[in-house]
Amino acid sequence: MSLEHILLGLLREPASGYDLKRVFDERISHFWAAELSQIYPTLGRLERRRWVRSRRAESKRGPGRRIYDLTPAGRKELRAWLAGPPQFGDERFAYLGQLFFMGELGDWGLTLRFLRSVREHFAAKLAALRSLERLWREADPRYPDRLPADDFHVQLALRKGILSLESHLTWCDESISRAAARMPAAARGRHGPHAKKGIPR
């Protein structure tokens, strides 16, 4: 299971479940998402298998924390996963399913609004990744090609996220202008890409 192995990777540095959730959201979420309600029981399972161990710690604020870290057996398991073949899962994109059938509605304006909203979604994600990259680049003059091996690999994964999202946006832009060109001329002013607000015809 991938979540288990990602947790093992992160737990090379000791952390609590709550800490791990923050790391997921900040640095991992572009290729793997996880909720706390999944992280906690998974940590329990890893501990029962002796891949991680935990100790109690106090917290500045709020309830006590449980700090986990990797055991030698856990590190062995992590390395076996890393040395194994790449794992591919089926990719599922519901919005492409919607687009696939959208001809059913026969409404180019709706298709355009749909594509613009898809574009916005990806643009926001791209902005987040780019700002992550910018911060890193500014903080470390070795970025990207003279980073230590560990960080270099992290950077490759980040770069993948950025390139992918750029390609998503390219497709959105291309699709928006091609769909706009298909719209009946009479409707262009209402929904087209260069709609002029407040000029009724």
Added chain:
Amino acid sequence: MSLEHILLGLLREPASGYDLKRVFDERISHFWAAELSQIYPTLGRLERRRWVRSRRAESKRGPGRRIYDLTPAGRKELRAWLAGPPQFGDERFAYLGQLFFMGELGDWGLTLRFLRSVREHFAAKLAALRSLERLWREADPRYPDRLPADDFHVQLALRKGILSLESHLTWCDESISRAAARMPAAARGRHGPHAKKGIPR
């Protein structure tokens, strides 16, 4: 649920569960995969909700077939889904998780083999989509921008798959050469991108 709505979309043309599985594999799988063991019970559920209905039919070969098609209520439900906001799910890529932590192994040769195997995987998928596109282009002179609205939307989704995979390959190639450049010079002949076969040193 997206699978339900994709089935509704496909069932604008009558089909059996078995037929639908073939369509998934041939034309849908680049954005949504489905197994027969999931399709059959889902069709049952759609029928109980009166979104599709079925009749028995005989088959040339093998057991009798059950042919489903869309009811007016099903079409209404499909249209509501299509007119709604785009649905985004979290994307999960286990192989990026592996790469993210691969510095742990400290073995550039392994990273390179890993990336090459990722590249092969995507290259095969891209070849399949490109051949799908080629067949379509050859069969219909209206491809891609003068296709009927229905097909035009299908084509947009296909184009997304192709652009995405092209960007995956770009990233693989870029990453392979950047990782190769990081490999100690002594090891380049063994695992590097220009390894010369059969010339031991």
Added chain:
DNA sequence: GCGTCCATGTAAACGGTTACATGATTGC
């Protein structure tokens, strides 16, 4: 006093995969 953040978890439901079960027909 109220909302947010810190911090841990449990329970039920959901969507999907893997394995199993059955049996006829066609092509090698």
Added chain:
DNA sequence: GCAATCATGTAACCGTTTACATGGACGC
């Protein structure tokens, strides 16, 4: 005779999501 294809389904399991539950500390 054997494998592949046609065709339908069930059962057990797995991983993830959503909702629920609790409660202290800090800032406004």
